Amino acid sequence: MSDHQSARPLKVLQLTDPHLMARDDGALLGVNTRESLSAVIEEALRSHGQPDLVLATGDISQDASVASYHYFGQKLEVFQCPSAWIAGNHDDSATMYAVADEFDARRRQFVLGGWHFVMLDSSVHGKVYGELSADELTFLDQTLSEHSGLPTMVCLHHHPVDIGSDWMNQIGLKNREAFWQVIDRHTNVRCVLWGHIHQELQQQRNGVQLMASPSTCIQFTRGSTDFAVEPLAPGYRWFELDPSGNITTKVCRAEQFRFNLDEGSAGY
Numbered sequence: 001m002s003d004h005q006s007a008r009p010l011k012v013l014q015l016t017d018p019h020l021m022a023r024d025d026g027a028l029l030g031v032n033t034r035e036s037l038s039a040v041i042e043e044a045l046r047s048h049g050q051p052d053l054v055l056a057t058g059d060i061s062q063d064a065s066v067a068s069y070h071y072f073g074q075k076l077e078v079f080q081c082p083s084a085w086i087a088g089n090h091d092d093s094a095t096m097y098a099v100a101d102e103f104d105a106r107r108r109q110f111v112l113g114g115w116h117f118v119m120l121d122s123s124v125h126g127k128v129y130g131e132l133s134a135d136e137l138t139f140l141d142q143t144l145s146e147h148s149g150l151p152t153m154v155c156l157h158h159h160p161v162d163i164g165s166d167w168m169n170q171i172g173l174k175n176r177e178a179f180w181q182v183i184d185r186h187t188n189v190r191c192v193l194w195g196h197i198h199q200e201l202q203q204q205r206n207g208v209q210l211m212a213s214p215s216t217c218i219q220f221t222r223g224s225t226d227f228a229v230e231p232l233a234p235g236y237r238w239f240e241l242d243p244s245g246n247i248t249t250k251v252c253r254a255e256q257f258r259f260n261l262d263e264g265s266a267g268y
């Protein structure tokens with residue numbers, strides 16, 4: 001991908017955890033995930049207009065079907081910009097990346113608008129937790145070294161910090177210490193961004209912004225000991241990234257989307 005030569009901030013839309021299915025009536029805890037994604041996309045366009053980049057941070061599909069990935073790619077065609085997809089625990093990475101190739105959305109790292117983006121695959125086949133392989137950590141270290149002069153955003157699916165939710169702390173990034181050892185070696189990392197937790201989070205660690213965002217479908221209850229969902233509207237995160245490294249960000253929700261959430265479920 002070529003660099004985006006412009007003085008204005010780079011506009012970036014994060015869409016995460018759509019949990020799409022092959023069937024157009026596919027629902028997760030009572031929420032039609034295609035309809036909720038559509039509502040989120042419409043809200044992003046209405047509130048912010050066209051982005052320069054779309055980041056899809058995993059669990060694009062619930063059933064890992066080719067049809068669900070194609071649907072996602074087709075929905076993103078409303079945006080006049082590139083996208084980058086990474087796998088989550090519900091995705092089949094081989095299937096997802098094959099479809100991402102069709103939509104030119106398989107990018108491990110790239111430079112745009114004066115920023116460097118690194119897309120990591122933390123998915124582990126057949127497991128809910130995440131882990132970064134030795135090869136993935138080596139790749140991260142090397143690409144951060146090669147782009148040491150650029151502010152960098154590192155994206156993955158699984159949360160690399162505890163989020164104060166007992167059940168979710170068991171299914172985050174298992175080798176987070178190794179991840180942070182790499183990040184701590186590189187002063188160019190400005191932001192680490194993830195999905196998976198279906199809720200808004202913003203923290204700081206050693207001057208690095210840590211962020212997670214609402215799902216485009218169901219939302220997990222913040223601070224819950226056991227699995228729980230709450231009837232918050234589906235959402236997205238919007239960034240404006242200045243070439244100097246400054247970050248402006250906001251979480252927005254499709255408040256007008258109507259749904260009947262099954263709040264009594266013990267899992268998904």
